[in-house]
Amino acid sequence: MEKEITAKAKAAKEAARKLAYIPTDVKNNALLAMAGALRKQCEYILEQNTKDVEAGREKGLSRSLIDRLLLTRERVEDMARGLEMLSSLADPVGEMDAMWTRPNGLQVGRTRVPMGVVGIIYEARPNVTVDAAGLCLKSGNAVVLRGGSEAVNSNCAVARVIAGAAQTAGIPEGAVQLIENTDRAAVNVMLKLNQYLDVLIPRGGAGLIQTVVQNATVPVIETGVGNCHVYVDSEANLDMAQNITINAKCQRPGVCNAIESLLVHKDVAVDFLPGTLQRLKESGVEVRGCEKTREIVSWVNPATENDYAAEFLDFIIAVKVVDDIDEAMDHIYKYGTGHSECIVTDSYSKGRRFQREVDAAAVYINASTRFTDGGMFGFGAEIGISTQKLHARGPMGLKELTTIKYVVFGEGQIRE
């Protein structure tokens, strides 16, 4: 097994050497060809997907997991459209961020180049296979994909279709690799392949991500854990605050940029909490609150320390009444995961303080945390949301899949 994985990673590395400077046109045409192949081979993909779905049902996977696994004609069409959209985005490779001349006449330029080989380790959704391959290809990277066991037939089918189409369209052979072995041990091999992999991006639950972070020697971009907050300040527009709270909690609670806790300034708690918590309840949210919250709204369940620390990813919210913005920021400092944080206020000075002092990938004034997303930020596409500080932070688009290279132009300069 180790031999197979190493061979695939090596092949990807070799492909990456040429892929690094292939013209944008070739990459765009390949993306379009891949989209066309997905449509053309849709029956085959659905057939293979059925095997996974049936196996999943036999194994007793939950309905939501089965739904994440399931491909339909429509979902295959969405994948194809995603690739077409990627082909229309600007290519970050070859951008010259800066160029300057040194006193000795040496001209130094900083240009964007691909990472090389990107390893993606992910869980159930087969669409990640297509998304990740497309993003890596467009940014000039070879990719080694390793999906979860539940989707192995779907992933193999999809990978075969797009890799074949890419190669026919002029992409170097080996640029898209799928590790078909779904044992945990296969992941462990990838984690140590520093010789061939330039970066690893885990996409999935906290367990997967921690396994990768704790054991990889290949550099990792950590993604996705979000214990996010909305703080409703004493000078908030309370209608706005309510709408933002409901949206940030309920619009899609299972994702990392949804909020898990609500912090409310004591001066507006009596006005704000009853209506807002009622609306949350009506949306199916279980509300857990501090003592003060429960004095104001009696039906609220008590919140524990663990509730403030939890990433529920579910219809549950923890509520706390705070004395002032300092207590709110201290709470966020203590429990936040540095993902997305929001203050609702009309105070210029408090808005500024919150944005300056809260340390997170995205800090909002008067808007839902749900906007922390490559699409919503206008990046066109996203490979994940980084919650580390090294290399990338927040939504990662094509640019975050590149690195830099200094190009230096001389006329014989030597160092004195």
Next chain:
Amino acid sequence: MEKEITAKAKAAKEAARKLAYIPTDVKNNALLAMAGALRKQCEYILEQNTKDVEAGREKGLSRSLIDRLLLTRERVEDMARGLEMLSSLADPVGEMDAMWTRPNGLQVGRTRVPMGVVGIIYEARPNVTVDAAGLCLKSGNAVVLRGGSEAVNSNCAVARVIAGAAQTAGIPEGAVQLIENTDRAAVNVMLKLNQYLDVLIPRGGAGLIQTVVQNATVPVIETGVGNCHVYVDSEANLDMAQNITINAKCQRPGVCNAIESLLVHKDVAVDFLPGTLQRLKESGVEVRGCEKTREIVSWVNPATENDYAAEFLDFIIAVKVVDDIDEAMDHIYKYGTGHSECIVTDSYSKGRRFQREVDAAAVYINASTRFTDGGMFGFGAEIGISTQKLHARGPMGLKELTTIKYVVFGEGQIRE
């Protein structure tokens, strides 16, 4: 021991929270105060340094190691001047790289913020204590320093002096930490302190760096391994090529941006090699060459595979005659470490090809690889030279010690 290290890292993390948004003025004044304190406490520092030097002599350290360890009045003055120079550089923190407005009116800005806490693990030179602390402070980071056992008294003295001065000048207490325990086990504790350390930068020999890369769970920026090449093309100005070769090899062979191998196009080998290799020999360089090289210059020793792969960091060079630029680039692909590579040519198309196709932090046309350096590139200062692709590549200045934060301004926007 673990308790002590964790406590220091925790104190650094707490200091980092405030240090992140402290005004540039305060940081600059602190740097000047630190420089003043170094001068004032010079006697004390030299006294402590004498202990290290004496212990080193007793342990039988080599003369060059003793020299790296030794502090003099002049070297302390250099440290002080380094801090003063840092105070004059632009502060990257707070720079807004970009700001744009989304169709829904949401305004998204990308601003530079400090990493938080930077861990530096380094070897003999006590000046790294001052350099690293100054760079981290200027970029708004707290720092946890862990120097080598040989310099422990010097490092403690220097750290005490600068940390005290910084605090008096308004820097939060705890921002500069030195781990005084010099056991290997102390490094191992640091490598896993993800809770408090945001990034680790090892500075030293290949052994130290590999230990850190292989065992850290904290994100690492790998620095410093350089197997660099000069390729002399058939269309090179041979005088220029000779000067660049001599400079890149001899000016300071012990550093990572010096070359280890020389590649020469077969058409110019007879003209180029005799004079150049003679000059190398006269500079004290041992020359090891391929068969063709030895046919041209008989006194050259034979080169092995290992010689082409080696980072000598010494007065040794490996020479190979190649058929063309493709063979040169294949050789660099096989043996290079992605640090600095140079082509000497007057061919526009070959210069372009080399710069596009060679994957390294810095790719030169007609200039010495010795310019890969923060100072030489104009960054004012440098914390190291990254040889990885994640986050930073090539010389790292103040900007590379920062990350980004998205600040988002809304008027109640919610996600549909």
